[in-house]
Amino acid sequence: MNARTGILLLVSGPSGSGKTTLCRRLANEQEAVYSTSCTTRPAREGERNGHDYHFLTRESFQEKVDAGDFLEHAEVHGNFYGTLKSEVLDQISSGIDVVMDIDVQGADQVRDCTDAAIQSALVDLFVMPPTEKELRNRLTGRGTDTEDVIALRMKNALGEIEYWPKYNYRLLSGTHEQDYYQFKSLLVAERLKVSRLIAP
Numbered sequence: 001m002n003a004r005t006g007i008l009l010l011v012s013g014p015s016g017s018g019k020t021t022l023c024r025r026l027a028n029e030q031e032a033v034y035s036t037s038c039t040t041r042p043a044r045e046g047e048r049n050g051h052d053y054h055f056l057t058r059e060s061f062q063e064k065v066d067a068g069d070f071l072e073h074a075e076v077h078g079n080f081y082g083t084l085k086s087e088v089l090d091q092i093s094s095g096i097d098v099v100m101d102i103d104v105q106g107a108d109q110v111r112d113c114t115d116a117a118i119q120s121a122l123v124d125l126f127v128m129p130p131t132e133k134e135l136r137n138r139l140t141g142r143g144t145d146t147e148d149v150i151a152l153r154m155k156n157a158l159g160e161i162e163y164w165p166k167y168n169y170r171l172l173s174g175t176h177e178q179d180y181y182q183f184k185s186l187l188v189a190e191r192l193k194v195s196r197l198i199a200p
């Protein structure tokens, strides 16, 4: 009676929009599982392999591209990032909701994907920083990146923001609690969709 397919909650937004924190909190509260991406960028202090990312060499990343293991992959800030099909497909067909934090190029690829299960599961959301000034503050305040990295991320962020009209949902970031309330509400509402129910 209550069986339904899982939701693929795809979240994009520039660095500093707060999207990763939102996705992680949703996973920590066991509302959805987090799709752990592969990346060729070096791990930041405190990041754990297999939890924050699967950290790969460029060679092993390319092997996975060639093997067709990725649902999507893209070059972001000079490194490669990709979502493994194995992080998503079985979960959504078993009725488990998955949250993925990916860039705008990856989102285009997921939207263009012809897999019917992905298409019916997909809910795409763009998290928008409130102002350019606040975005700069957030990027500077993180304290984990160099000036050059911050400048590159700021430039990329302003480019990424242009993509928001491609998404079905947009969240204008305010306080963390306001953002999370809206974020979780979107997931809760999507769970009520009749088209996700599996007939007994």
Ligand code: 5GP
Pocket: 012, 013, 014, 015, 037, 038, 041, 072, 073, 074, 076, 077, 081, 082, 083, 101, 102, 103, 104, 105, 106, 107
């Ligand atoms: P960071 O290096 O700060 O963790 O992430 C940089 C950017 O890469 C973020 O915009 C993040 O959403 C994006 N990203 C993380 N994982 C993936 C992925 O699997 N695919 C794509 N296309 N982008 C990703």
